[in-house]
Amino acid sequence: xxxxxxxxxxAATLEVLAASAAGSGSSELWRTLGALATPQALAEGGILxxxxxxxxxxxxxxxGSRTRADSVWLGERIVDGVLFPALALAAAFTARWxxxxxxxxxxFKLAIPVLLSLVLIRITVxxxxxxxPHSSAVRVLERTVSWVVWVGLVMWLTGLLPVVLxxxxxxxxxxxxxxxxxxxxxxGALSAMAVLVxxxxxxxxxxSRLIAGANGNGDTLSMRKIAAxxxxxxxxxxxxxxALSAAGIPLGALGVLGGALGxxxxxxxQKLAANYVSGFVILxxxxxxxxxxxRVDGFEGRVSDIHTRYTVIRSLNGRESIVxxxxxxxxxxxxxxxxDARVQMTTVFQVAYGTDLDALTPRLLEATRAVERVLAxxxxxxxxxxxxxxxxxxxxxxxxxxxxxxxxxxxxHVNRAVLRxxxxxxxxxxxxxxxxxxxxxxxPTERPAV
Numbered sequence: 001x002x003x004x005x006x007x008x009x010x011a012a013t014l015e016v017l018a019a020s021a022a023g024s025g026s027s028e029l030w031r032t033l034g035a036l037a038t039p040q041a042l043a044e045g046g047i048l049x050x051x052x053x054x055x056x057x058x059x060x061x062x063x064g065s066r067t068r069a070d071s072v073w074l075g076e077r078i079v080d081g082v083l084f085p086a087l088a089l090a091a092a093f094t095a096r097w098x099x100x101x102x103x104x105x106x107x108f109k110l111a112i113p114v115l116l117s118l119v120l121i122r123i124t125v126x127x128x129x130x131x132x133p134h135s136s137a138v139r140v141l142e143r144t145v146s147w148v149v150w151v152g153l154v155m156w157l158t159g160l161l162p163v164v165l166x167x168x169x170x171x172x173x174x175x176x177x178x179x180x181x182x183x184x185x186x187x188g189a190l191s192a193m194a195v196l197v198x199x200x201x202x203x204x205x206x207x208s209r210l211i212a213g214a215n216g217n218g219d220t221l222s223m224r225k226i227a228a229x230x231x232x233x234x235x236x237x238x239x240x241x242x243a244l245s246a247a248g249i250p251l252g253a254l255g256v257l258g259g260a261l262g263x264x265x266x267x268x269x270q271k272l273a274a275n276y277v278s279g280f281v282i283l284x285x286x287x288x289x290x291x292x293x294x295r296v297d298g299f300e301g302r303v304s305d306i307h308t309r310y311t312v313i314r315s316l317n318g319r320e321s322i323v324x325x326x327x328x329x330x331x332x333x334x335x336x337x338x339x340d341a342r343v344q345m346t347t348v349f350q351v352a353y354g355t356d357l358d359a360l361t362p363r364l365l366e367a368t369r370a371v372e373r374v375l376a377x378x379x380x381x382x383x384x385x386x387x388x389x390x391x392x393x394x395x396x397x398x399x400x401x402x403x404x405x406x407x408x409x410x411x412x413h414v415n416r417a418v419l420r421x422x423x424x425x426x427x428x429x430x431x432x433x434x435x436x437x438x439x440x441x442x443x444p445t446e447r448p449a450v
Contacts (some may be wrong), residue, residue: 044107055087089115195239203232226283278325295334350391367417391430
């Protein structure tokens with residue numbers, strides 16, 4: 001009877017490695033699980049529970065009532081931030097070191113890797129959530145990171161991780177004259193993720209500190225915004241270069257990629273690149289500042305934020321317009337707050353012919369000055385703008401300094417003050433009147449004969 005063909009050397013090697021690694025890993029795992037049934041494991045469980053309670057108490061003491069949805073350290077409920085698992089991990093390490101040599105460690109061998117995985121997941125998830133709070137793609141990335149970390153933990157506990165890493169090391173190919181393995185690429189991708197998360201964390205912390213110190217000043221806020229954007233771009237660039245170096249990819253091999261990227265920017269990505277450059281130009285020139293009242297392409301509102309690619313303009317009725325930064329550079333933009341935040345407003349009304357304007361004007365101006373948001377300097381003025389068909393047309397001019405709080409409401413208050421003053425003075429607001437004249441004589445009505 002013919003003997004069966006021998007499997008390939010690589011497959012045989014993989015089977016031997018898998019069997020040995022799985023056997024050693026499984027035996028170690030079974031020994032650890034068996035040790036969980038001992039009385040010492042109950043004592044370990046009590047100590048581990050004490051570590052968790054102590055971590056929660058310290059995190060609660062540090063955080064207090066300062067929890068926020070975008071907080072990386074504290075999270076929304078203390079336990080969903082980074083601080084709680086980090087403190088629990090430190091406490092577990094300390095307890096394991098203190099118990100070393102007293103009895104066989106079982107529960108902490110499982111608890112410490114689980115806490116470490118939880119710290120890695122929390123850091124990644126909370127940083128991505130703080131950096132991109134409204135992105136749906138971030139949610140998918142958060143779940144992917146969680147699955148990768150937990151699967152890696154299970155493979156490490158069962159002893160399969162060294163086998164997979166060894167097989168990935170054997171898969172190699174050339175990239176720009178360098179010999180790159182699949183393991184190096186995967187480790188480089190994980191390193192890139194870690195470095196980028198740290199860069200995002202640092203840039204978010206720096207940006208929040210810079211924005212918090214602006215004190216509502218438009219110039220200061222814009223300059224701090226450009227500093228925050230430049231810091232984020234620099235940190236991401238440095239992080240990417242470090243991640244590529246950690247993956248074993250020579251930076252000289254990126255020359256071809258840089259040339260292709262330059263061609264792509266020259267053809268398909270020029271609008272995107274122009275928007276990014278325009279964002280820095282706007283912030284550097286301070287032609288638009290956060291808080292300015294502007295009109296762009298027929299849309300009027302307040303500049304609520306300036307990003308590197310686009311600017312957010314919020315109208316007074318709550319609608320928001322996302323305007324590409326290139327449009328703000330190349331198109332005509334009306335800025336009502338560039339050099340002076342004061343805005344002139346007018347209201348028009350009529351009074352009857354024969355009204356004593358010399359006596360009425362001071363009373364109307366005094367009533368207008370009494371309106372809360374009307375400025376005293378420059379003060380209001382009353383103009384006789386036209387001799388209308390039905391009466392004297394008067395134009396009341398006044399100024400406000402906070403157009404972002406609305407213009408229709410202050411105009412309404414001024415109109416009510418004018419109406420109240422006219423009623424008190426007994427001045428009539430004329431309504432349309434017409435006099436009909438007949439040029440053709442009308443024949444007298446014939447009387448019937450008696």
